[in-house]
Amino acid sequence: MYSPEFYNSIHELITKQSQTLPNAIAIKHKKESITYQDLEISTNQINAFLHNKHITKGDVIAVVMDRSIPMAVCLLAILKAGATYLAIDPSLPIDRIRYLLADSSAKYVISSKKYEALSTGYTDKILFEDAWLNRGNYPEDFLPVARGCDDLIYIIYTSGSTGQPKGVGVSHKGLINLLLYRLKAPGVCKDDNMLGLSSMSFDIAQEELYLPLISGALLTIVDREITRDGSALLEIVRAEGITLMQATPYIWQMMLEAGWDTPLPLTIFCGGEAMTNELAGKLSDRCKEVWNMYGPTEATICTTVKKITDKNEPITIGKPIENARVYILDEHLTEVVPGAEGELYIGGAGVTKGYINRPELTAEKFIDDQFSTIPGEKMYRTGDLGRRLKNGDIQFLGRKDNQIKLRGNRIEKEEIEYQLKLQKNIKDAIVTVYEDGVKNARLMAYLTLKEPLKHDGIAALTSYCKGELKKILPEHMVPSNYEVIDAIPLLPSGKINLKALPRPNIQDAVAEYAAPDTELEKMLxxxxxxHIGIHNIGIHDNFFDLGGTSLIALKTKIQIEKLTNRRLSPSVLFKYPTIQQLAAAINSVTEEPYKSLVPIQPDGTRIPLYIVHGIGLNVLRFRNLALDLGADQPMYGLQAVTDQTESLDTIEAIASFYVEEIVRQNPTGPYIIGGYSIGGVIAYEMTRQLKKAGKAVKGLVIFDAAIQIPTHQYPLLKKILVKTYRQFPKLKFRVTSFINKPKENIAYIKALYSKKFTKGFYGIHDTYGLPDYMQHVIIKFKNAFNKYVIVPYDVTIDLFSSEKVYYLDDPKFLGWKKYARHGVNVYPVSSSHDTMFDTPHHLEIARVLQQRLDELNNQ
Known part of the structure; x- marks a missing residue:
């Protein structure tokens, strides 16, 4: 058992990591990164800036910024100043932002220049760019402020049952308690990489931000556009080596729909809404661990957890975390017997102090904890129903009241109904969730009117209501469908009879129908x-107004890509939400001139560098290297094609295809050719073919490719002799390697035999975390490599060689010395084969490669 009161603030824990791991990368966002030491210095400087603005303990500071490194610095600086932050999602309607600023009594608004207009009329505002550019004028040392663990760290606004959103104030103690528990279960360390994908105006984003930083791990932030696309999320998780990620069942389902079918070394936190056995089973088969979480904002993000170990058992929300308590009580606040249904009440360190400026609501929801031995402690009445099983786990049974959980969002339907009743001609409103014929959950509004509808009917009313609600409510709270009824149906008790509401006419819920003109529009x-479940869709109907969601958008995009053979951007349906717009956008995309050549960084006057993919087939991992080589160094990647694998069945044929792509883009040269892993062999053959054609190849750079030809090319007797003699030096290497690096060797042996077992037992090939069609290409490339007969050539090779825990006959030159007649320049790097292009390891390669490229450009 630990005591969260031992720590006064989150930033104390982060400061300790800056002292222990000063040069480790703390946060990464696209091209930018910041070390723990620089994070500490920058937050101290911005803290001093805030002191200069007379921001002190207890002040509420609103922050309107995108998820980014500057936002993280800003929030930490506010904590160090002893103040409380209110993170506002810039995508919220302006009227809602104004309400939040007024209701929270924010002393200042800090925003980026991009969102300066959102705080128009607010006199006390700060542009963060001004503070950032001038931070050098402020001291790097921390300016201490007296504080306690009960001080508020942030305010989160949730949907309100009274018609207006309500702010919850969360203390350092409550958040620290959760974070310290996370360090134990599932366990977080400096080697982890956690994905930051949630809007900071949602409570789980606070855990995403602080959990990696207090443990010395890496936080990788992604933009909002990425979170809308399961394919993009899956690609990021794979490319960045994410080990920790928390999301709602809806987002996990998006990633599964995107083709996630192979295991990843990922620990999953799932929360926000109920998890199904089907989802738990699919996730368990694809990741390291799955943890189901439960907890309202009023109890600091997470109260109970359950590690899913048997996907066939009923899914529960588990047991309370340390220093938290969950009571299951009847209407008389008496504990029910195990197995009986009751309302969930939460006590302990995570219970917040209540609602900002809502004393009556706080008194109603936060009541005296009669089971606590500590005087004055409160417990929170959740409104959730559950029962305790024999093993002590709690089974969630739904809501006692009218609160809705939709795609991970907590919605008090009364707030939507309140806003609807403010609109002209609307007498009464009922909001509920309806599942349509294709299993899409829709937010549905039933309306009674003061006056009958005019000639333009329900379509005009729907358009009007959506337009007005979007001015004040977040997008996820605006109903997609509307029905007019004569009266609200009631039960004899006077309560609303939801079952008596008519079945909505979803199929015809469109505006004026406009027929398609082209075959492409008909296909779309x-x-x-x-996927949407509405029949009469015209070319002017809006995808999202029809009930389209991020998950439906993903499914739709994937099918469009298959039928049009076009790769669409993750945000295509957000940018072009009507059939007419989408068709025009698809038609406007000219045919790509290259199938393999990818311009990673096409600008610059120096000799361009062309790098061939590794066995993973893609060139995404070379992006960081391109950025560090500078704006004047062009770099292109050669990505594997997936539609010509039958003809590209030899290294010579693959190399010839890539050479054609390069020459079409750069007919005269000169060229610098590079290759990673198996791409190094292809690059060698490309260099040979280019030189044979009279082209000027200035250099050949090979990244960790070994040219030890497989022994199955030898006659049987020679094969037996070679394999036999190799065992002696191999044994010596293995023993020495185990002594020097036991942990790495154990991990390697475990992974190696796990793959062999999987292949032998299930009859499948090594997966590399890629879909089946790419597996097919990988097998073709491996077969091509096995058939390749390499011959010596007049070339100099610049060889970047990683540290290895597997045996090689020629560990220094990786077999290249006898083939490169002009010699091999070897540059050892400290990373592994798989991580050499990952941050921060790529910096080591960039530094050496930059010097070598300078020499080649000056020859």
């Missing part, structure tokens, strides 16, 4: 009908 409409 057919796809939308399949």
């Amino acid at each position: 409409i057919a796809i939308w009908i399949k």
Whole structure:
């Protein structure tokens, strides 16, 4: 058992990591990164800046910024100043932002220049860019402020049952208690990499931000556009080596729909809404661990956890975390017997102090904890129903009241109904969730009117209501469908009879119908009908107004890509939400001139560098290297094609195809050719073919490719002799390697035999975390490599060689010395084969490669 009161603030824990791991990367966001030491210095400087603005303990500071490194610095600086932050999502309607600023009594608004207009009329505001650019004028040392663990760290606004959102104030103690528990279960360390994908105006984003930073791990932030696309999320998780990620069942389902079918070394936190056995089973098969979480904002993010170990057992929300308590009580606040249904009440360190400026609501929801031995302690009445099983786990049974959970968002339907009743001609409103014929959950509004509808009917009313609600409510709280009824149906008790509400006419819920003109528009409409479940879709109907969601957008995009053979951006349906716009956007995309050549960084006057993919087939991992080589160094990647694998069945044929791509882009040269892993062999053959054609190849750079030809190319007797003699030096290497690096060797042996077992037992090939069609290409490339007969050539090789825990006959030159007649320049790097292009290891390669490229450009 630990005591969260031992720590007064979150930033104390982060400061300790800056002292222990000063040069480790703390946060990464696209091209930018910041070390723990620089994070500490920058937050101290911005803290001093805030002191200069007379921001002190207890002040509420609103922050309107995108998820980014500057935002993280800003929030930490506010904590160090002893103040409380209110993170506001810039995508919220302006009227809602104004309400939040007024209701929270924010002393200052800190925003980026991008969102300066959102605080128009607010006199006390700060542009963060001004503070950032001038931070050098402030001291690097921390200016201490007296504080306690009960001081508020942040305010989160949730949907309100009274018609207006309500702010919850969360203390350092409550958040520290959760974070310290996370360090134990599932366990977080400096080698982890956690994905930051949630809006800071949601409570789980606070855990995403602080959990990696207090443990010395890496936080990788992604933009909002990425979170809308399961394919993009899956690609980021793979490319960045994410080990920790928390999301709602909806987002996990998006990633599964995107083709996630192979295991990843990922620990999953799932929360926000109920998890199904089906989802738990799919996730368990694809990741390291799955943890189901439960907890309201009023009890600091997470109160109970359950590690899913048997996907066939009923899913529960588990047991309370340390220093938290969950009571299951009847209407008389008496504990029910195990197995009986009751309302969940939460006590302990995570219970917050209540609602900002809502004393009556706080008194109603936060009541005296009669089971606590500590005078004055409160317990929170959740409104959730559950029962305790024999093993002590709690089974969630739904809501006692009208609160809705939709795609991970907590919605008090009374707030939507309140806003609807403010609109002209609307007498009464009922909001509920309806599942349509294709299993899409829709937010549905039933309306009674003061006056009958005019000639323009329900379509005009729907358009009007959506337009007005979007001015004040977040997007996820605006109903997608509306029905007019004569009266609200009631039970004899006077309560609303939800079961008596008429079945909504979803199929015809569109505006004026406009027929498609082209075959492409007809095809797109057919796809939308399949996934949205509405039949009469015209070319001017909006995808999201029809009930389209991020998950439906993903399914739709994937099918459009298959039928049009075009790769679409993750945000295509957000940018072009009508059939007419989408068809025009697809038609406007000119045919790509290259199938393999990818311009990673096409600008610059120096000799361009062309790098061939590794066995993973893609060139995404070279992006960081391109950025560090500078704006004047062009770099192109050669990505594997997936539609010509039958003809590209030899290294010579693959190299010839890539050479054609390069020459088409750069007919005269000169060229610098590079290759990673198996791409190094292809790059060698490309260099040979280019030189044979009279092209000027200035250099050949090989990244960790070994040219030890597989022994199955030898006659049987020679094969037996070679394999036999190799065992002696191999044994010596293995023993020495185990002594020097036991942990790495154990991990390697475990992974190696796990793959062999999987292949032998299930009859499948090594997966590399890629879909089946790419597996097919990988097998073709491996077969091509096995058939390749390499011959010596007049070339100099610059070889970057990683540290290895596996045996090689030629560990220094990786077999290249006898083939490169002009010699091999070896540059050892301290990273592994798989991590050499990952941050921060790529910096080591960039530094050496930059010097070598300078020499080649000056020859």
